[in-house]
């Protein structure tokens with residue numbers, strides 16, 4: 001069976017309805033293009049996402065709440081010791097999400113712009129030996145109008161004048177920041193004592209009625225869960241809704257794309273996917289847009305090898321799948337003499353961008369912020385002081401007496417990418433559909449560990465200055481990064497020998513194949529990445545509208 005247009009409009013097949021794919025689908029559908037949006041996951045209601053503290057995208061001890069399913073979707077993970085077949089709820093899997101909205105269905109909604117320096121890391125710092133640190137082919141100024149578009153059309157609350165680490169905004173945020181809670185007020189005092197600048201954390205959350213949906217009710221289950229009043233702005237309730245409203249977009253859920261189809265001449269002609277009933281379908285398209293997230297987008301290009309490109313589409317320079325990065329997320333936890341938690345959600349209110357750049361002897365840096373409200377199980381599992389027993393009466397007493405007295409400061413570090421941190425495809429293992437599975441190997445560059453250690457010390461310093469009587473936490477060691485902030489595997493650039501896509505996300509060697517998701521990031525900034533993914537998708541989709 002084939003998806004066909006009744007007319008001869010431009011047909012765009014999308015793989016993945018996440019942050020990048022959902023945004024671009026909205027732009028193209030509203031421009032009158034015919035869009036087929038294929039998503040392997042389901043469209044999930046608030047109740048279906050649920051509030052299971054042990055099975056969610058924040059703590060996936062026994063499973064995820066927004067996919068992918070545990071059965072039939074394994075990946076291979078390789079480290080210094082061996083090779084392991086890992087399920088989606090294993091940290092080594094590098095999972096984000098598989099549902100309509102992708103990660104944005106349950107994200108924490110931090111909505112950061114990258115800094116101008118983040119787009120020219122090699123020029124700022126040189127290229128550490130063995131790393132693939134490089135400049136982007138575009139600048140902050142190229143992206144600024146699209147950051148603004150994401151902020152207004154998807155909906156961000158924040159305080160533009162407080163973003164002193166960035167050039168002045170052309171237009172403020174559409175909504176004021178959420179109120180500061182007790183943890184934020186405590187940390188602001190500490191930062192002031194240190195002379196550090198702080199700013200409210202910009203969030204893709206309604207702080208007032210916006211886009212016909214209500215304001216946040218400050219609940220304690222934000223990150224990792226769906227919003228009970230739909231005040232959190234993902235693509236599932238903004239750009240995808242807009243796409244569907246045009247009548248130009250068909251969304252098919254439970255549709256797993258197997259490969260991109262090419263003609264005998266090597267031209268992209270459509271895609272093959274497995275429909276919800278398990279039938280293999282082939283659909284034609286004028287344009288194919290890959291937005292499956294950094295691991296799966298690379299997997300798809302590699303699995304679509306053809307006679308013309310035996311190593312995978314756009315992989316003439318052996319770049320597809322390399323430079324996998326995410327974010328090391330160092331931080332520290334502090335115990336205070338009084339309560340510092342008032343349980344006013346989402347919890348994250350206050351950041352410092354004082355250390356994103358300009359740190360003597362360090363490549364890059366990172367942002368630090370207070371943490372979302374910690375579920376008790378998360379404090380117990382990940383954040384207890386090393387000298388507190390993990391079970392028994394002493395453990396219970398610590399939890400009971402101190403749950404509200406603990407504050408957590410943490411943030412993403414600008415990773416220094418390595419070409420050896422990569423996604424390839426297994427030559428032996430296949431998933432439930434018979435598609436070769438991703439094989440993840442390598443580590444980020446060791447310089448990232450030094451930057452993370454530096455930021456860990458800043459977190460400790462902030463907590464101490466804020467009045468903590470005891471501070472703990474670890475410096476991250478070297479490992480493969482990706483996870484929820486996965487990026488970099490189809491990096492953009494002008495040279496096909498050192499990149500996979502051009503500055504518009506167009507795959508080198510193809511005029512009708514694009515990547516629009518975190519894969520195209522050359523480097524991943526010292527900030528959560530989703531607003532950059534959305535801004536790039538707005539920019540690339542608008543370019544298609546203007547040029548086709």
Ligand SMILES: Cc1cc2nc3c(=O)[nH]c(=O)nc-3n(C[C@H](O)[C@H](O)[C@H](O)COP(=O)(O)OP(=O)(O)OC[C@H]3O[C@@H](n4cnc5c(N)ncnc54)[C@H](O)[C@@H]3O)c2cc1C
Nearest residue numbers: 016018019020040098102103108109110257517518528530
């Ligand atoms: C709990 C959580 C908290 C987060 N908090 C933040 C935050 O506060 N701020 C921030 O910036 N970022 C945050 N993120 C990360 C953010 O969600 C991601 O950076 C973003 O969603 C990535 O966008 P993407 O377009 O690259 O991919 P995704 O959003 O992952 O979308 C990819 C989609 O493609 C689908 N897909 C994959 N392969 C196929 C296939 N073969 N066929 C069909 N469909 C396919 C997937 O199911 C998925 O829905 C968070 C993520 C999670 C899970």
